[in-house]
Amino acid sequence: MKYKFAFFVYLFLNISYGQALLQGTVVDKETKQPLAFANLSIKNTNIYVMSDVNGKFTFTNVSKNEVIVCSYVGYEIGEFQVNEENSKKVVFELTLSHNELPVVVVNATDYLANQIITKVIANKEKNNPEHLKSFQYSSYNKIICDYKSLSENKNDSIKFRKKIKESHFFMMESVTERKFMSPDLSNEVVIATRVSGFKDPTFASIATDFQPFSFYNDNIKFFNVNYLNPISKGSIKKYKFHIEDTLTNEKDTIYIISYKPRAHKNFDGLKGLLYINTKKYAVQNVIASPAEKGRIDIKIQQKYALNDEEYWFPEQLNFAIQLNDYPNPKRPLTLDGKTYITNVKLNLPLDKKQFSNQVVVLDEHAAARDSVFWDKHRVESLSSIDKKTYRVIDSIGAKMNFDSYLSIMEKLMQNRFPLKYVDIDLSKTLMVNKYENLRIGTGFYTNDRFAKKISIGGFLGYGIKDEQVKYGGEVIVKVSKKNEFNLGLQYQNNLIETGYLGIQSSLNDFFNFRKFIGYQYDQFNQIGVSIHFRSFNYFLWDLRLNQTKTNPKYNYEFNNGSQSYTGYKNSTLDLNLRFAYKEKFISSLNQNISIGTQYPVVFISYSRGFKNLFEGNLNYNKIELAIEQSVFTKNLGTTTYRAEAGYVDQSLPYGLLFTGEGSYDKSVVLIMKNTFQTMTPYEFLSDKYVNLFLSHNFGGLLFKKNKFQPILSWHNNLGWGALSDLTHHKFVAFKTKTKLFLETGLQVDNLIKINCLNIANIGFGAGTYYRYGYYANPEFKDNLVFKFTLNFSIK
Structure with missing residues (x-):
C-alpha cells in the first residue's frame, strides 16, 4: 500500500x-x-x-x-x-539585430501585406469601438516622469539616480469611469487621483488625454500635429507595409506588419507595427510613433481584447514621451503612462440627458481617497521605487508648497497673478498702443480667499503719450459656477478704439497684435450692469445695460442736419452671444478648458440705442454676425475661414460705425489674423459690411528636406461695405468700399527655427500679400506688403 x-x-x-x-x-x-x-x-x-x-x-x-x-x-x-x-x-x-535587410521594391510578402491592410480598412467602421451604440468602462492610469540617462558612463547614471534620492522625478495615479454614446457623447469622471508632491492636484483630469482612445480615426493627433493613420483609406499609396511574422492557432491568424512612410512622400506619417487578427481583420495590437524625430518624441502601444466574441475593445493603452534635448541630450526627461481598462460594458441603454459638455470632470473627493480604495482599484502594485517617490516627493512638495505654485498657474491661465486676498489683472498691466504709447498701471480683483461668491475689482493706468489717467471698477456676484452665471456692476473712465465694439472684441486673444497699432481712440465714461451666463451647454450670453458719455480724441464732428456735436451720450442694451455647437470642455485647474469643436462657431452682437433714456442722444439698432471654423482634410491640410457681416439702421457718430479691419502699419510688420493685411487701420468706414477671411494651411505636405520643412499657407481676403450718409462726418478722413476689396497672400512659416528651452522650436517665417482689383494702388510696389510670422512647434 x-x-x-x-x-x-x-x-x-x-x-x-x-x-x-x-x-x-x-x-x-x-x-x-x-x-x-x-x-x-x-x-x-x-x-x-x-x-x-x-x-x-x-x-x-x-x-x-x-x-x-x-x-x-x-x-x-x-x-x-x-x-x-x-x-x-x-x-x-x-539583443537588437544589426543585420540589414536587402531593399526589395515589391515582393509577394509586401503584396500580401497590402491585401491584409485593405481588408483592415474595409472593416474599420465595424471594428472602431467608438462606432458602437454605447459603452462604459473603468480605467486605472499611472504616469511616471523621470530623467533617462543616456551616458555611456554607468557611474554617471548611478550618481544622477542618487541625486533624486533613488526615486522617480514625478508620479501620478488616477481611477476614472467613462461612458460613451454614439456618435460623440462622452463623459469621463476622475473618481480618484494621487500626485506626488501635491495635496490638491486640480490638473489631474488633463492627464487622461495623452493619446487617442483607439487607432481607427483617419488621423492620429499628437501635440496638435495630425498624422495620417496607416489604416486610413488610400494609405497604401502613402505607406510601405511588410509582413514581419505570422502567428497561427486553432482559430485565427495574427499578421505582424511593419509600416513606415514611402520614400519621397511629403506628409506627417507614423512608423511601427500592426498586429492584425483575421477575426474580423481587426487591430489586436499596435505600436506607433512619428516617423520623423522632433524635439518631443511620443510612442504609443495599444492592446485590444475581443469582448463577447464579437467586439474588439481597448484593454491596455501605454504611451512614452521623451523630451529629446531637455534638460540636455544626455539626460532627457521622459513621461511613461499606462492605462488599464476594466469593467467593460457594451451597447447599454444610455440616455443623452446623462451627458454634459464637460468630457472630463474631476470628482471633488478624488484627492481624498484612502489606501483601502487604492488597494482595490490598482491593477498593478506599487514598486519600492514608486512608494519611495511618494514619500520623497510628497515631503519636498510639502516643504516647498507645490500647491501654491499650482494656484499661480491656475490664475495665469485666467490672465491673473495671485497675491493673498487679491489677484493682479495682467490684461490691465503695461498696455501698449500707438495712442498712449505705453500705459503704466494695473488692475486688481479680490479672489476666493476674500469671498467665494463676490469679487470686487478695479484698474488704474496712465498713458505716457497722452498723459491721461484711466480708471474703473466693478463688483461681480457669482450666482452659479456650473452655468457660469454672474451678475455685475461696472464703472469706467477709459479709452476704446474706434470700430472695436461688437464682434471685434471676440478677436481679443493673447496673440492679437492688431491692438498694438491702434491710434484712433474715443474717451468714454460709462456705468452699467451686466448678466453673464451659459445655457443649453453651447450658448454663452453677455447682456449689458450701459449709459455712456463719449468724446472722440481726434478732430471730428457729427452733423446730421438737425443736430451737430462732437461728444455724445448713448444709452444702450447690448447683447453678445457665442454659440459653439458640441464644444467640449475639460474641467481642470479650477476652470473649464475648451478643447474646441469641429463645427462652426457663431458670434452675434446686437446693440439697441435708446434716445432720451438716461439722457441718451441716439436711437438705433446695430447688429453684427461672425462665423468661423477650421476644417482638417486628410492629405490636403487645414482650411480656416471667418465670415463677418454688420448693419446699422441709423446714421451714427464715427466711433459707433464699422472700421478698424485693416492691419497694415510700416512699423509693425507682423501678419495679424482675420484682418486685411494691405489695408491701413481706419482706411474705410461703413454702416453695413461683409468680410471674408479664407486661408488654407498645407502643413508639411509640399516641402520636406531633412530639417528644412517650411509650412506653406495660402490666403484670400475680400470685403464689401457701404455708408449711407457720408456728409455727416466732418474733419476725419475715410473711404467707402462699395466695390469688392481684394487681397491674396502667400505665407511660409518655419523658414528659420530657433531652439526654445530644448523643448520646442520658435519658427520665424514671412508672408507677402498683394492688393488688387478696384481698390488697388496706382503703383505696383504700393500693393505689395511683406510681413513676418512667429510660431511654436515640436518638430
Whole structure:
C-alpha cells in the first residue's frame, strides 16, 4: 500500500511540475525597457503567447526541459530551456539585430501585406469601438516622469539616480469611469487621483488625454500635429507595409506588419507595427510613433481584447514621451503612462440627458481617497521605487508648497497673478498702443480667499503719450459656477478704439497684435450692469445695460442736419452671444478648458440705442454676425475661414460705425489674423459690411528636406461695405468700399527655427500679400506688403 501511495505522490509531483506556470518579462538587453507584443512559443509546437503592453507573459502549461523561443521584430531570436531552477520567473533579454535587410521594391510578402491592410480598412467602421451604440468602462492610469540617462558612463547614471534620492522625478495615479454614446457623447469622471508632491492636484483630469482612445480615426493627433493613420483609406499609396511574422492557432491568424512612410512622400506619417487578427481583420495590437524625430518624441502601444466574441475593445493603452534635448541630450526627461481598462460594458441603454459638455470632470473627493480604495482599484502594485517617490516627493512638495505654485498657474491661465486676498489683472498691466504709447498701471480683483461668491475689482493706468489717467471698477456676484452665471456692476473712465465694439472684441486673444497699432481712440465714461451666463451647454450670453458719455480724441464732428456735436451720450442694451455647437470642455485647474469643436462657431452682437433714456442722444439698432471654423482634410491640410457681416439702421457718430479691419502699419510688420493685411487701420468706414477671411494651411505636405520643412499657407481676403450718409462726418478722413476689396497672400512659416528651452522650436517665417482689383494702388510696389510670422512647434 505504501508503494502505491509513494507512486501517486511521485506522479502528482511530476504532473504538477510538468504543467508548471511560467511567467516572465521580455526586455531590451541594453535599455532594460519592456518589449510589448513579443512572440513566445514552445519550440516545435503551435503553442504561443504574446507579451502584453508591459512586456509580461504567462504560459500555463509548460513542461520540464521544453524550450521557449522568443522573437521580436528588429531583435535577435532568443531561446530559453525550462528547468526546475528557472521556471518561476523568466526575463528574456533580447539583443537588437544589426543585420540589414536587402531593399526589395515589391515582393509577394509586401503584396500580401497590402491585401491584409485593405481588408483592415474595409472593416474599420465595424471594428472602431467608438462606432458602437454605447459603452462604459473603468480605467486605472499611472504616469511616471523621470530623467533617462543616456551616458555611456554607468557611474554617471548611478550618481544622477542618487541625486533624486533613488526615486522617480514625478508620479501620478488616477481611477476614472467613462461612458460613451454614439456618435460623440462622452463623459469621463476622475473618481480618484494621487500626485506626488501635491495635496490638491486640480490638473489631474488633463492627464487622461495623452493619446487617442483607439487607432481607427483617419488621423492620429499628437501635440496638435495630425498624422495620417496607416489604416486610413488610400494609405497604401502613402505607406510601405511588410509582413514581419505570422502567428497561427486553432482559430485565427495574427499578421505582424511593419509600416513606415514611402520614400519621397511629403506628409506627417507614423512608423511601427500592426498586429492584425483575421477575426474580423481587426487591430489586436499596435505600436506607433512619428516617423520623423522632433524635439518631443511620443510612442504609443495599444492592446485590444475581443469582448463577447464579437467586439474588439481597448484593454491596455501605454504611451512614452521623451523630451529629446531637455534638460540636455544626455539626460532627457521622459513621461511613461499606462492605462488599464476594466469593467467593460457594451451597447447599454444610455440616455443623452446623462451627458454634459464637460468630457472630463474631476470628482471633488478624488484627492481624498484612502489606501483601502487604492488597494482595490490598482491593477498593478506599487514598486519600492514608486512608494519611495511618494514619500520623497510628497515631503519636498510639502516643504516647498507645490500647491501654491499650482494656484499661480491656475490664475495665469485666467490672465491673473495671485497675491493673498487679491489677484493682479495682467490684461490691465503695461498696455501698449500707438495712442498712449505705453500705459503704466494695473488692475486688481479680490479672489476666493476674500469671498467665494463676490469679487470686487478695479484698474488704474496712465498713458505716457497722452498723459491721461484711466480708471474703473466693478463688483461681480457669482450666482452659479456650473452655468457660469454672474451678475455685475461696472464703472469706467477709459479709452476704446474706434470700430472695436461688437464682434471685434471676440478677436481679443493673447496673440492679437492688431491692438498694438491702434491710434484712433474715443474717451468714454460709462456705468452699467451686466448678466453673464451659459445655457443649453453651447450658448454663452453677455447682456449689458450701459449709459455712456463719449468724446472722440481726434478732430471730428457729427452733423446730421438737425443736430451737430462732437461728444455724445448713448444709452444702450447690448447683447453678445457665442454659440459653439458640441464644444467640449475639460474641467481642470479650477476652470473649464475648451478643447474646441469641429463645427462652426457663431458670434452675434446686437446693440439697441435708446434716445432720451438716461439722457441718451441716439436711437438705433446695430447688429453684427461672425462665423468661423477650421476644417482638417486628410492629405490636403487645414482650411480656416471667418465670415463677418454688420448693419446699422441709423446714421451714427464715427466711433459707433464699422472700421478698424485693416492691419497694415510700416512699423509693425507682423501678419495679424482675420484682418486685411494691405489695408491701413481706419482706411474705410461703413454702416453695413461683409468680410471674408479664407486661408488654407498645407502643413508639411509640399516641402520636406531633412530639417528644412517650411509650412506653406495660402490666403484670400475680400470685403464689401457701404455708408449711407457720408456728409455727416466732418474733419476725419475715410473711404467707402462699395466695390469688392481684394487681397491674396502667400505665407511660409518655419523658414528659420530657433531652439526654445530644448523643448520646442520658435519658427520665424514671412508672408507677402498683394492688393488688387478696384481698390488697388496706382503703383505696383504700393500693393505689395511683406510681413513676418512667429510660431511654436515640436518638430
